Amino acid sequence: MAKYEKYNIYKSRLDKRVKNTQDAFWANHAPALCWLTEKLPAKQIAAGSLGSLLLLSSPGLSPVNLTKSLTIGQKLPSKKAVGILLREDLSFEVPDQVRVLTPEEEARITKTLSKYYGFTVTSEIDGRRLNRSYGIIGAEQHLFRFPGDQLYKHAQNAFEWTSFGKYGIAPGLGAWGYFSSSEKKFSGLDLLREKYYIAVQTFLAPGFIKDVSGFRDFFKYRKMLVVNPKTGQAVVTDIGDAGPAEFTGKHLGGSPEVMFYLGLTGGPAKGPVLYFFIDDPTDAVPLGPITP
Amino acid sequence: MNIFQRLFSNPAKTETFYSHLVSFDSISGEIEKKHLSRDQKSHLKSLAQSAIHHSVLDTVLTDLALDDKKDFLKLLHQNDHDSLRKIIQGKGLEAKIQDAFKKIEKEIILDLI
Numbered sequence: 032m033a034k035y036e037k038y039n040i041y042k043s044r045l046d047k048r049v050k051n052t053q054d055a056f057w058a059n060h061a062p063a064l065c066w067l068t069e070k071l072p073a074k075q076i077a078a079g080s081l082g083s084l085l086l087l088s089s090p091g092l093s094p095v096n097l098t099k100s101l102t103i104g105q106k107l108p109s110k111k112a113v114g115i116l117l118r119e120d121l122s123f124e125v126p127d128q129v130r131v132l133t134p135e136e137e138a139r140i141t142k143t144l145s146k147y148y149g150f151t152v153t154s155e156i157d158g159r160r161l162n163r164s165y166g167i168i169g170a171e172q173h174l175f176r177f178p179g180d181q182l183y184k185h186a187q188n189a190f191e192w193t194s195f196g197k198y199g200i201a202p203g204l205g206a207w208g209y210f211s212s213s214e215k216k217f218s219g220l221d222l223l224r225e226k227y228y229i230a231v232q233t234f235l236a237p238g239f240i241k242d243v244s245g246f247r248d249f250f251k252y253r254k255m256l257v258v259n260p261k262t263g264q265a266v267v268t269d270i271g272d273a274g275p276a277e278f279t280g281k282h283l284g285g286s287p288e289v290m291f292y293l294g295l296t297g298g299p300a301k302g303p304v305l306y307f308f309i310d311d312p313t314d315a316v317p318l319g320p321i322t323p
Numbered sequence: 324m325n326i327f328q329r330l331f332s333n334p335a336k337t338e339t340f341y342s343h344l345v346s347f348d349s350i351s352g353e354i355e356k357k358h359l360s361r362d363q364k365s366h367l368k369s370l371a372q373s374a375i376h377h378s379v380l381d382t383v384l385t386d387l388a389l390d391d392k393k394d395f396l397k398l399l400h401q402n403d404h405d406s407l408r409k410i411i412q413g414k415g416l417e418a419k420i421q422d423a424f425k426k427i428e429k430e431i432i433l434d435l436i
Contacts, residue, residue: 038363044434045370052377060384063392149389
């Protein structure tokens with residue numbers, strides 16, 4: 032075999048080796064790497080001494096590979112690119128059909144989400160879980176937060192009024208009643224809890240009937256990560272209500288703000304989402320929209 | 324040097340936080356045996372070193388929480404290898420680095436058969 036043929040064989044194998052280690056490195060640590068690129072002065076990457084070692088982009092390469100490749104003149108990956116990476120990873124792990132996930136699927140997906148967001152995402156805490164973790168979310172109305180609450184008080188500015196006021200306020204109280212006993216005691220946390228609440232089918236949780244009060248305490252304001260797998264948009268929410276009824280064909284409901292930040296306000300205002308508990312004993316994860 | 328040149332620069336040319344834990348001699352010796360030009364050998368060595376570097380960084384960062392990862396990457400960007408060595412020692416990661424290196428060393432040597 033000619034020398035150059037042998038060289039090409041060795042080079043091809045080592046190129047693949049480098050790519051595999053690079054891919055694993057980026058996949059495992061994208062959030063930290065993107066933080067680095069955003070916190071330190073942004074610079075165009077010059078291939079320099081790495082030029083010959085790096086995977087060159089080619090026409091038709093997916094955004095995932097582009098963000099993992101370092102080529103001459105290529106910008107460093109942004110948060111948007113990490114969102115694309117997450118969406119790409121989820122596209123391999125989340126089934127096309129909206130159905131109950133298998134334990135293996137839940138394990139893979141929660142591992143991916145925990146890795147991207149940097150906190151523990153799980154389908155079960157203390158032996159308690161919901162009936163499913165992948166389903167259709169529909170739009171809910173605002174909830175009364177304290178005695179005498181009115182819809183206009185939910186909007187803190189013109190944007191919120193025009194974007195979220197039109198959904199109205201539910202006639203009854205949520206599953207946990209008022210968020211605060213009075214307007215005077217109404218806190219910033221109460222505001223966020225109603226703003227980013229979801230309604231889940233607590234009554235369908237395995238074991239619910241045998242321990243209603245235990246499950247009630249477990250679910251009340253429990254934090255959940257809700258992710259739109261098609262877009263990568265996600266919100267840290269809390270369980271603020273129970274529902275929807277099974278006959279609706281929907282599996283959970285989101286407040287107007289939750290639906291907005293999931294990108295599900297257009298058209299039928301519903302869509303498939305992943306929803307898992309956030310194991311956050313120190314209450315460190317803030318409620319609201321989140322990017323990886 | 325920009326961020327990623329510092330993170331991924333050729334470890335054979337610069338002292339790194341894991342230089343004292345691994346030896347490139349076996350891989351280098353395997354490449355030297357080949358009947359190739361000096362430039363070709365040099366390029367294959369660079370590829371091998373890049374794979375090792377990514378693999379070691381992946382091993383280290385996997386054992387760190389997100390905030391610790393950020394601190395580690397900042398120090399790496401600053402080329403503060405003394406501080407990085409202290410972190411590795413403090414977290415007891417030296418054995419893991421050596422294991423990761425042995426694994427990728429075997430894979431690279433197989434690539435060169």
